[in-house]
Amino acid sequence: xxxxxxxxxxxxxxxxxxxxxxxxxxxxxxxxxxxxxxxxxxxxxxxxxxxxxxxxxxxxxxxxxxxxxxxxxxxxxxxxxxxxxxxxxxxxxxxxxxxxxxxxxxxxxxxxxxxxxxxxxxxxxxxxxxxxxxxxxxxxxxxxxxxxxxxxxxxxxxxxxxxxxxxxxxxxxxxxxxxxxxxxxxxxxxxxxxxxxxxxxxxxxxxxxxxxxxxxxxxxxxxxxxxxxxxxxxxxxxxxxxxxxxxxxxxxxxxxxxxxxxxxxxxxxxxxxxxxxxxxxxxxxxxxxxxxxxxxxxxxxxxxxxxxxxxxxxxxxxxxxxxxxxxxxxxxxxxxxxxxxxxxxxxxxxxxxxxxxxxxxxxxxxxxxxxxxxxxxxxxxxxxxxxxxxxxxxx
Amino acid sequence: xxxxxxxxxxxxxxxxxxxxxxxxxxxxxxxxxxxxxxxxxxxxxxxxxxxxxxxxxxxxxxxxxxxxxxxxxxxxxxxxxxxxxxxxxxxxxxxxxxxxxxxxxxxxxxxxxxxxxxxxxxxxxxxxxxxxxxxxxxxxxxxxxxxxxxxxxxxxxxxxxxxxxxxxxxxxxxxxxxxxxxxxxxxxxxxxxxxxxxxxxxxxxxxxxxxxxxxxxxxxxxxxxxxxxxxxxxxxxxxxxxxxxxxxxxxxxxxxxxxxxxxxxxxxxxxxxxxxxxxxxxxxxxxxxxxxxxxxxxxxxxxxxxxx
Amino acid sequence: xxxxxxxxxxxxxxxxxxxxxxxxxxxxxxxxxxxxxxxxxxxxxxxxxxxxxxxxxxxxxxxxxxxxxxxxxxxxxxxxxxxxxxxxxxxxxxxxxxxxxxxxxxxxxxxxxxxxxxxxxxxxxxxxxxxxxxxxxxxxxxxxxxxxxxxxxxxxxxxxxxxxxxxxxxxxxxxxxxxxxxxxxxxxxxxxxxxxxxxxxxxxxxxxxxxxxxxxxxxxxxxxxxxxxxxxxxxxxxxxxxxxxxxxxxxxxxxxxxxxxxxxxxxxxxxxxxxxxxxxxxxxxxxxxxxx
Numbered sequence: 001x002x003x004x005x006x007x008x009x010x011x012x013x014x015x016x017x018x019x020x021x022x023x024x025x026x027x028x029x030x031x032x033x034x035x036x037x038x039x040x041x042x043x044x045x046x047x048x049x050x051x052x053x054x055x056x057x058x059x060x061x062x063x064x065x066x067x068x069x070x071x072x073x074x075x076x077x078x079x080x081x082x083x084x085x086x087x088x089x090x091x092x093x094x095x096x097x098x099x100x101x102x103x104x105x106x107x108x109x110x111x112x113x114x115x116x117x118x119x120x121x122x123x124x125x126x127x128x129x130x131x132x133x134x135x136x137x138x139x140x141x142x143x144x145x146x147x148x149x150x151x152x153x154x155x156x157x158x159x160x161x162x163x164x165x166x167x168x169x170x171x172x173x174x175x176x177x178x179x180x181x182x183x184x185x186x187x188x189x190x191x192x193x194x195x196x197x198x199x200x201x202x203x204x205x206x207x208x209x210x211x212x213x214x215x216x217x218x219x220x221x222x223x224x225x226x227x228x229x230x231x232x233x234x235x236x237x238x239x240x241x242x243x244x245x246x247x248x249x250x251x252x253x254x255x256x257x258x259x260x261x262x263x264x265x266x267x268x269x270x271x272x273x274x275x276x277x278x279x280x281x282x283x284x285x286x287x288x289x290x291x292x293x294x295x296x297x298x299x300x301x302x303x304x305x306x307x308x309x310x311x312x313x314x315x316x317x318x319x320x321x322x323x324x325x326x327x328x329x330x331x332x333x334x335x336x337x338x339x340x341x342x343x344x345x346x347x348x349x350x351x352x353x354x355x356x357x358x359x360x361x362x363x364x365x366x367x368x369x370x371x372x373x374x375x376x377x378x379x380x381x382x383x384x385x386x387x388x389x390x391x392x393x394x395x
Numbered sequence: 396x397x398x399x400x401x402x403x404x405x406x407x408x409x410x411x412x413x414x415x416x417x418x419x420x421x422x423x424x425x426x427x428x429x430x431x432x433x434x435x436x437x438x439x440x441x442x443x444x445x446x447x448x449x450x451x452x453x454x455x456x457x458x459x460x461x462x463x464x465x466x467x468x469x470x471x472x473x474x475x476x477x478x479x480x481x482x483x484x485x486x487x488x489x490x491x492x493x494x495x496x497x498x499x500x501x502x503x504x505x506x507x508x509x510x511x512x513x514x515x516x517x518x519x520x521x522x523x524x525x526x527x528x529x530x531x532x533x534x535x536x537x538x539x540x541x542x543x544x545x546x547x548x549x550x551x552x553x554x555x556x557x558x559x560x561x562x563x564x565x566x567x568x569x570x571x572x573x574x575x576x577x578x579x580x581x582x583x584x585x586x587x588x589x590x591x592x593x594x595x596x597x598x599x600x601x602x603x604x605x606x607x608x609x610x611x612x613x614x615x616x617x618x619x620x621x622x623x624x625x626x627x628x629x630x631x632x633x634x635x636x637x638x639x640x641x642x643x644x645x646x647x648x649x650x651x652x653x654x655x656x657x658x659x660x661x662x663x664x665x666x667x668x669x670x671x672x673x674x675x676x677x678x679x680x681x682x683x684x685x686x687x688x689x690x691x692x693x694x695x696x697x698x699x700x701x702x703x
Numbered sequence: 704x705x706x707x708x709x710x711x712x713x714x715x716x717x718x719x720x721x722x723x724x725x726x727x728x729x730x731x732x733x734x735x736x737x738x739x740x741x742x743x744x745x746x747x748x749x750x751x752x753x754x755x756x757x758x759x760x761x762x763x764x765x766x767x768x769x770x771x772x773x774x775x776x777x778x779x780x781x782x783x784x785x786x787x788x789x790x791x792x793x794x795x796x797x798x799x800x801x802x803x804x805x806x807x808x809x810x811x812x813x814x815x816x817x818x819x820x821x822x823x824x825x826x827x828x829x830x831x832x833x834x835x836x837x838x839x840x841x842x843x844x845x846x847x848x849x850x851x852x853x854x855x856x857x858x859x860x861x862x863x864x865x866x867x868x869x870x871x872x873x874x875x876x877x878x879x880x881x882x883x884x885x886x887x888x889x890x891x892x893x894x895x896x897x898x899x900x901x902x903x904x905x906x907x908x909x910x911x912x913x914x915x916x917x918x919x920x921x922x923x924x925x926x927x928x929x930x931x932x933x934x935x936x937x938x939x940x941x942x943x944x945x946x947x948x949x950x951x952x953x954x955x956x957x958x959x960x961x962x963x964x965x966x967x968x969x970x971x972x973x974x975x976x977x978x979x980x981x982x983x984x985x986x987x988x989x990x991x992x993x994x995x
Contacts, residue, residue, distance in 0.1 A: 504801050505801045508801055510978075510983075516930065638806070669821065671813045675809075675811065675814030676814060678807070679807055681806075682807045
């Protein structure tokens with residue numbers, strides 16, 4: 001080889017090397033506004049931890065498109081107005097290359113206006129409200145994708161279980177906020193479809209602690225099923241007062257809050273027989289679920305909630321779409337997200353043409369002697385429901 | 396040498412800079428400046444009633460919320476253009492002020508404050524209840540529209556307008572009478588001032604700004620819910636801004652709005668988990684250490700004119 | 704939703720209203736005392752109650768004793784906190800216009816809530832101690848609420864005895880009626896303020912201790928109590944101490960009855976509308992309080 005050729009070879013290698021290091025232009029920055037303080041602090045932080053674990057796991061496996069990923073997270077204090085500004089900041093000032101969704105439906109609803117404006121794809125792992133995705137044709141959204149099951153189906157397991165066992169009358173109570181109202185109206189729809197009769201429906205203000213009058217009314221109607229679209233405190237208060245006032249439905253179910261370990265710690269045996277709904281449990285037979293559970297506990301020192309798992313899965317789904325698109329270009333990524341069918345630790349992912357989640361399944365569990373036993377749907381159930389719920393004085 | 400030409404020139408320069416800012420600024424910068432304008436409107440408006448007459452409106456955010464919902468409902472349900480809806484928001488807030496001002500302004504000191512606080516909660520609860528109209532706890536979503544830059548200008552113009560109105564009032568006999576009421580209402584009555592009417596006018600004026608700002612903010616955010624447009628914290632923030640800058644002055648609220656907004660941004664970005672604590676400390680510090688505010692202190696120290 | 708209301712249902716709801724009413728009354732009494740004696744509106748009243756609830760929770764978790772035995776301890780702790788706050792911050796705004804006290808106490812309130820979030824986290828806690836109810840005919844009386852009612856009534860009664868019979872109590876009432884004359888009579892007004900604020904905090908703390916057994920404990924739980932205490936005072940008359948008692952029971956009844964005959968959602972609205980109406984029609988409250 002002549003010195004000339006060697007020189008040319010070295011030059012070529014140098015150019016190649018420069019090209020490769022030019023490729024490694026620093027990490028892919030993914031921005032998100034999360035509720036680290038304020039009303040949703042606890043759950044927003046779980047979601048953040050889900051994102052963080054995904055970042056760690058993905059980087060350990062070589063990153064995305066040959067680069068590491070890095071989350072840039074700001075605290076929106078659980079307020080939609082702040083989240084809107086933060087997404088503007090992330091997109092226009094920090095110039096992040098991708099975004100992930102915030103916590104809760106109201107915050108997501110406000111934030112989506114920003115991501116749509118800048119045509120950034122947003123996988124929104126913790127938005128359960130149908131109206132964010134299903135919009136009239138002139139107001140359609142194009143870049144937002146749902147991961148969890150919508151609010152309307154939270155009480156589906158309860159209603160289905162009750163209907164299958166021939167129960168007829170349903171009382172629905174809910175907190176007067178976005179999510180709970182959707183869950184309640186979903187329950188009413190489902191009940192009617194199954195030929196059940198909704199004999200009572202009432203909302204209570206957020207922060208209400210005394211349900212005596214409400215439960216007195218419910219008791220006088222003696223419903224077979226009580227479906228409560230709640231958060232944590234109201235779920236606990238309702239359960240306690242149902243015992244005090246001797247309200248004995250044959251099945252009683254709650255939504256958010258019933259799945260937390262604190263629910264049982266607080267109510268002890270009074271929590272038994274109560275049905276709850278959750279987007280995810282670590283015992284479900286999804287791929288990598290146990291590993292995720294252990295890794296999360298090790299990393300953060302406490303068990304993950306479904307918000308953690310949803311955050312983790314949402315990040316995986318987004319990065320998978322980017323990988324398949326081969327680029328971060330919004331239109332290519334969104335094309336992949338529409339086509340994608342994926343099974344993660346969180347369960348199934350598949351969306352329809354509105355970005356609305358159609359494959360993920362909620363599960364309904366029942367507290368049985370201090371343990372959450374998944375009783376619905378049949379294909380994921382781990383046990384049978386204890387039915388009917390015995391009256392308080394017979395326990 | 397009168398400082399006035401220099402001051403006017405400075406004002407013109409700042410206005411010009413702000414007017415061209417959207418060309419250079421990022422989306423975030425424009426939105427944040429828009430927020431500052433909003434706070435100027437809120438703080439200056441509060442100053443009109445509470446700074447000048449001494450009647451502490453402790454639920455002033457009610458007008459903001461009322462304007463926000465009026466505007467949002469007109470946009471979402473009746474298809475009004477947002478400019479018109481904003482005006483309607485201001486008008487709606489004035490109507491509300493008229494309805495409650497007439498009876499409430501008869502109350503003295505602490506009772507007026509508590510009544511305004513109660514009013515804010517009543518409105519929030521009523522908005523939640525009439526959900527067919529307002530969306531209730533679900534909130535109200537507006538058709539998607541990117542109007543941030545035009546809204547920036549309108550909000551900026553509103554801020555300028557409210558400041559101008561404050562200046563005009565403070566230099567007028569009307570303003571002087573309001574301040575007389577603040578100093579000694581009984582004496583003012585004895586002097587023949589129709590205190591009830593004066594207070595009502597001031598109250599109406601103080602409601603218009605927040606009403607318009609509320610409607611504009613609703614349009615900009617694209618989504619409102621009861622808890623986010625009727626929070627006590629907003630009332631407190633506008634009060635602290637005015638106190639900090641100087642109650643009863645023209646530029647005090649403006650100064651307070653700018654300084655405290657920037658301070659909040661810095662604090663909250665650096666110390667997310669303790670910013671309410673720090674905010675509480677700031678409030679305590681302002682109340683105890685500088686109740687007259689920056690401009691109030693300067694006015695005394697350097698004998699600055701009343702029109703500052 | 705409207706259902707057919709039987710006398711038994713009405714009775715049940717009235718009982719519930721009275722039970723919560725006594726608790727409202729006791730907590731509001733503290734606020735009334737401060738307003739009467741120091742002319743201060745204490746927006747931090749709710750957070751003080753929250754601290755009382757946490758005190759009970761931690762004592763119960765650490766020592767496993769009957770949480771009702773922690774009530775005196777919570778009261779003592781909160782008395783100390785109240786005295787500390789008064790001595791360092793609140794005394795400065797005693798004669799100032801109401802704006803100063805409103806803002807100062809608001810600042811204290813958000814600082815306390817944030818501190819609680821930092822120290823205790825926002826995780827929901829609860830004291831699982833007394834559940835179930837005593838059944839009397841068709842009526843079910845929640846055990847925890849009956850105990851709360853009893854203790855609250857006792858403490859309120861004791862407070863009144865204290866105010867009527869003891870020298871310190873009379874001094875407090877004297878200061879409340881006319882501070883200048885009280886000073887002339889040789890009453891150490893500074894000390895009275897200190898004690899009153901401490902006492903008010905102690906009553907709030909007792910309230911917190913009692914409801915720790917009933918509701919979920921978290922740093923923001925006190926906000927609603929501040930509002931309700933205001934409502935009670937307006938109903939009964941500011942500075943009118945027996946009025947606080949009446950106002951409390953009245954509020955409890957109104958809430959429950961509105962919830963029974965209308966909807967639970969509306970019961971919130973009804974309470975606030977009543978607040979504004981009373982302020983407009985009879986600002987001195989139903990029993991008549993101070994004029995200015």
